Amino acid sequence: xxxxxxxxxxxxxxxxxxxxxxxxxxxxxxxxxxxxxxxxxxxxxxxxxxxxxxxxxxxxxxxxxxxxxxxxxxxxxxxxxxxxxxxxxxxxxxxxxxxxxxxxxxxxxxxxxxxxxxxxxxxxxxxxxxxxxxxxxxxxxxxxxxxxxxxxxxxxxxxxxxxxxxxxxxxxxxxxxxxxxxxxxxxxxxxxxxxxxxxxxxxxxxxxxx
Amino acid sequence: xxxxxxxxxxxxxxxxxxxxxxxxxxxxxxxxxxxxxxxxxxxxxxxxxxxxxxxxxxxxxxxxxxxxxxxxxxxxxxxxxxxxxxxxxxxxxxxxxxxxxxxxxxxxxxxxxxxxxxxxxxxxxxxxxxxxxxxxxxxxxxxxxxxxxxxxxxxxxxxxxxxxxxxxxxxxxxxxxxxxxxxxxxxxxxxxxxxxxxxxxxxxxxxxxxxxxxxxxxxxxxxxxxxxxxxxxxxxxxxxxxxxxxxxxxxxx
Numbered sequence: 535x536x537x538x539x540x541x542x543x544x545x546x547x548x549x550x551x552x553x554x555x556x557x558x559x560x561x562x563x564x565x566x567x568x569x570x571x572x573x574x575x576x577x578x579x580x581x582x583x584x585x586x587x588x589x590x591x592x593x594x595x596x597x598x599x600x601x602x603x604x605x606x607x608x609x610x611x612x613x614x615x616x617x618x619x620x621x622x623x624x625x626x627x628x629x630x631x632x633x634x635x636x637x638x639x640x641x642x643x644x645x646x647x648x649x650x651x652x653x654x655x656x657x658x659x660x661x662x663x664x665x666x667x668x669x670x671x672x673x674x675x676x677x678x679x680x681x682x683x684x685x686x687x688x689x690x691x692x693x694x695x696x697x698x699x700x701x702x703x704x705x706x707x708x709x710x711x712x713x714x715x716x717x718x719x720x721x722x723x724x725x726x727x728x729x730x731x732x733x734x735x736x737x738x739x740x741x742x743x744x
Numbered sequence: 745x746x747x748x749x750x751x752x753x754x755x756x757x758x759x760x761x762x763x764x765x766x767x768x769x770x771x772x773x774x775x776x777x778x779x780x781x782x783x784x785x786x787x788x789x790x791x792x793x794x795x796x797x798x799x800x801x802x803x804x805x806x807x808x809x810x811x812x813x814x815x816x817x818x819x820x821x822x823x824x825x826x827x828x829x830x831x832x833x834x835x836x837x838x839x840x841x842x843x844x845x846x847x848x849x850x851x852x853x854x855x856x857x858x859x860x861x862x863x864x865x866x867x868x869x870x871x872x873x874x875x876x877x878x879x880x881x882x883x884x885x886x887x888x889x890x891x892x893x894x895x896x897x898x899x900x901x902x903x904x905x906x907x908x909x910x911x912x913x914x915x916x917x918x919x920x921x922x923x924x925x926x927x928x929x930x931x932x933x934x935x936x937x938x939x940x941x942x943x944x945x946x947x948x949x950x951x952x953x954x955x956x957x958x959x960x961x962x963x964x965x966x967x968x969x970x971x972x973x974x975x976x977x978x979x980x981x982x983x984x985x986x987x988x989x990x991x992x993x994x995x996x997x
Contacts, residue, residue: 567944589810609811677797678801678805681801682805728761728798731798731802732794735794735798736794
């Protein structure tokens with residue numbers, strides 16, 4: 535598609551808009567300066583991390599908690615806890631994925647608080663039922679939000695190619711035709727993209743187990 | 745049969761991916777020798793499972809929602825009323841701090857910063873002064889001096905061009921004067937300083953009409969943000985760059 539075909543790197547400064555956007559997302563994935571600043575506790579880093587990754591964290595919270603106010607509180611708890619544990623953060627790991635690991639722990643804490651609350655107020659029947667509705671964290675929610683976010687941040691045109699291959703279910707030969715690139719190039723983009731996403735999920739898993 | 749392997753030999757990463765992508769019905773097409781090995785190899789099974797987890801996630805995306813849809817507007821008060829959930833004491837302290845901080849900051853991000861500052865004030869280092877590459881005020885301290893200018897080239901079919909000049913006051917205060925040839929009627933336009941890769945951006949403010957005089961944060965390293973960028977924004981509450989640049993150009997100092 536034309537959108538992908540124009541993803542060249544010849545416009546160094548002003549560049550077509552979606553390139554700038556893609557680059558920004560890619561940069562956010564691999565933003566070593568932010569990761570490093572965060573791990574070093576630089577005062578501005580938590581704000582930048584929030585700007586870059588709050589939608590990722592918030593979406594996981596909202597999906598898991600099904601309550602906007604709780605999700606907003608949880609999202610802030612995640613950034614506070616992340617900032618407090620920044621010494622344990624290895625800046626060579628992707629920051630967003632690491633934050634989703636902390637997000638899982640915060641959500642599990644909130645589930646725990648909710649169930650303790652419901653034990654205290656078990657006489658209030660609808661409360662107890664509401665709590666029972668969401669007793670465990672759906673791991674696939676974290677994966678899906680993390681991957682959706684990462685597809686925007688992958689080095690172009692990997693995200694587009696992965697979406698064509700697995701959301702639109704286009705054969706690699708058809709993707710190659712549409713993007714006017716060799717099939718082998720499509721395949722290597724697919725494989726590289728999948729590897730990058732697998733690393734993200736691994737980092738998220740690791741951070742939630744810390 | 746060049747792909748034939750001993751049972752003890754693991755699949756390569758590319759083969760694992762190929763195997764994971766194959767549907768159960770046509771797994772044979774990935775090479776039956778692979779299937780034979782994977783059937784008996786826990787390590788390869790685990791890797792296949794990880795890639796299938798990635799593929800499942802790609803196939804059912806969850807669109808991201810901004811954490812703070814009402815940023816900069818009063819819609820925060822319209823958000824769902826806070827539910828009073830009794831919390832263990834140490835948690836309650838955190839939540840209270842967060843809530844207070846959120847109330848102070850118009851943007852939640854600011855709230856987090858404020859809350860962090862309250863929780864760990866002793867760990868807040870001094871603002872970085874490491875690389876003070878700001879040109880010192882020059883010979884005429886009474887008058888603002890131009891320390892840089894940028895010609896903005898059109899980045900959309902609208903063909904909007906412009907010019908920006910960076911002034912510095914005697915006390916070091918920076919001001920960017922910007923003028924553009926046209927503005928689209930919809931939404932609004934925001935002015936940014938950014939790096940060439942658009943990976944790091946600082947918002948200076950919005951355009952009103954064709955021109956604006958925008959204060960620039962003192963302490964900024966202009967070498968790190970050499971590009972002036974005007975974006976087309978929507979009233980969506982998203983404080984970030986929309987990704988749509990109308991016009992942009994490098995600042996020459």
